[in-house]
Amino acid sequence: MELLEKYKSSITQDARVTLSNKFLLSEMEINIFYLLVSQIRQDDDDLKEYVINLKDLELLTGRTQKKGTLLKVCEKLKKQTIVLKDVVSVTDGKEYEFIVENLIGAIKKPKNKQEIRTTISPDVRQFYINLKKHYNKFQLKNLLQLKGRHSKRLYMILCAFQDTGWYYASIDELLNIFASKVGEDGQIEVKKYTAGSLKKHILGKAKEEIEDVTELRFEIEEKKSGRKVVGYKFNIISVDSPKFLKEYQQNPVFIRLVEECSLSIHQAKVVVDGIDTEMINMLLYQIQLARTNKQIKGNIGGYTITILKRSYPFLEI
Incomplete structure (x- = not known):
């Protein structure tokens, strides 16, 4: 199935076409696809491998991913194609009437690891960047939940x-x-x-x-x-922010939980309301240290939630 896009059309039009009837994804395919979207940056290396942590996916959705289902979902995602029209290729700088690319590259699941890895074509990256501009971090988390x-x-x-x-x-x-x-x-x-x-x-x-x-x-x-x-x-x-946000934005610990640890504003509120500030600062220091030492596998949000649930099982996040 093809996902037709005009590479040089407006960002708004790109996203609207993408979200129309040409883009038929199941719930789990959407989850994986948008976890990938959330990671992509304009300056990513062409050979960058993106890691989607399945434990993070479970924490965000509240549901366990079955092995057989995961394979079928990855097979379907791999079959999705995108047509870029009137485009200058990133790889060779030449103009093309169209380029047909896979929406997602090879998908690999390492043995004994709760993750999948994939790549994207450099020519498809701009499509992802355009799509991402329609969703802030909070909306992407909502989508997964x-x-x-x-x-x-x-x-x-x-x-x-x-x-x-x-x-x-x-x-x-x-x-x-x-x-x-x-x-x-x-x-x-x-x-x-x-x-x-x-x-x-x-x-x-x-x-x-x-x-x-x-x-x-x-x-x-x-x-x-x-x-x-x-x-x-x-x-x-x-699409206004929750009423509590204005007050909590004055709290530097709340801001750090959202910006540095990628928690949703609702999750950050639960943490601030339920844990002493001094303990949160100690937790933030430990997470920052783990990040510096490259001990965090997957995304920082999932790692933070895991640590919080382990230390404070009473928190409903």
């Missing part, structure tokens, strides 16, 4: 359209996004829903989870042609 596949897809789309304040899609477009899957033969299969059942069983349930887990608030508005519902408009009411 959402459990439903439909919730993840809708959250991805609405975050990308938060600058406009709304997003509209026809019923057919929504079915392609939320009721599609790739069959064993590689063909896209679309399950049929009426407009009412689509809203009740997919969009409505996704809205409930999104508003329970994140600060995103939106209304779903019917659009009709005569008496027939032909689409839905999503009016984004608020």
